[in-house]
Amino acid sequence: MDKFYHIVTYGCQMNVHESEKIAGILSGMGYKSCDDPEKADIVVFNTCCIRENAENHAFGNIGMLKKLKRVRKDMIIAVGGCLPQQMNKAENLHEKFPYVDIIFGTHNLHNLKELIEKKLNSKKTVIEIEDSEGEICEEDRPLRTSYPNAWVNIMYGCNNFCSYCIVPYVRGRERSRQSAKIIEEVKGLVREGYKEITLLGQNVNSYKGDLTFPQLLEEVAKTEGKFRIRFMTSHPKDFSPELIDVMAKYPKICNCLHLPVQSGSDSILKAMNRRYTSGQYLEKVALLKSRIPDCAITTDLIVGFPGETDEDFNVTMDLVKKVNFASAFTFVYSKRQGTKAAEMPDQIPEEVSKSRIMQLVDLVNSQTRALSQTYIGKTVEILCEDYDDKRKLYLGRDEYGRMGYFPSEQNVIGQFVNIKVEHANGVSLTGNIVV
């Protein structure tokens, strides 16, 4: 009889890709994917803890399986990823949800098969949280679910310890993969027909394999075939002119860059331990724009960091106006136990943060909308990713990351198509194929 798995993923691209690795392990054990947790023999929650609401979301959904587990006693529920990796959280989870069968940390993903086998032979909850990161495991074969896009890890972990961030505590220190392994993986993916490769790391610019990151990117860009290359995330302190040179030299590398600034205020940046000033950030942006004028720059911003004054917030707004980001992820600061910022005085009241985030979102949206309008009448190359059943339109992105919708008689998923843009509605574009 067939056995089924269902994976619920929270958080960043890193987690999305790790869920593909979990899917690879489960399919290797003979399980098949299913969309309905009620039909699944194993449900895996791949969790995130970057902000409190990500945690609450996961807690809520794990709680919802209690009833199901009562009638389906043989179903296995596993909770893994960043949430249980936090100090004391695994015990916490176990107390709160005693019906969860397996709890595993970020460094135990590769052992999932053994953990499941252990559970199948025992009534007890299996809890495995490894503190140290160990060697990089090259054995996992991800079961990719995002064709024509493919994620490729180049490094794991983070050494930056931005004072608000839990990532270095739950993902461990930086470890880089060997460049040969990365290039081999990219070549294989291109051969299989993938059309967009995104190199992934918490801070790709501090890649320290046998090459530097710009050298690695150049080697990847030399791979033959028509495909796009993206990379994320870049830390502004390590973003270098050498990297701009490589981006400018190879058309395969998309002219877009995710460069999280977090704040425009120098005192807040210092308290965040970001190790650059707003002036240095703007200089890097200016250099990038002088070399690649059409480069779309996107960012992450946090409001309500401890001690953030109205003046600090206003200079963040000024910086956003100056850079004119193509889009931005905006967050309200969330206190994470164990980080430096959690101990800082002057935590900002919720009403103040809410009012600031609303102003910031309005500004970012108005910039994104204005930029969308400039597309009308232009022809853009879209890599078709999917079909939207509701809108009866195909969709994909241009090299700048902007979403475009269009009708087509044929299935063009995985193909590059040229679209003449007719409408720009907020962040996305609509148009028709031109030949």
Ligand code: 5AD
């Ligand atoms: N509160 C709010 N936002 C956070 N981020 C990281 N930690 C926190 C936190 N404690 C944001 C940063 C980062 C993005 C991935 O998440 O902007 O770049």
Ligand code: SF4
């Ligand atoms: Fe967190 Fe900073 Fe590392 Fe990014 S660079 S993962 S924000 S500590």
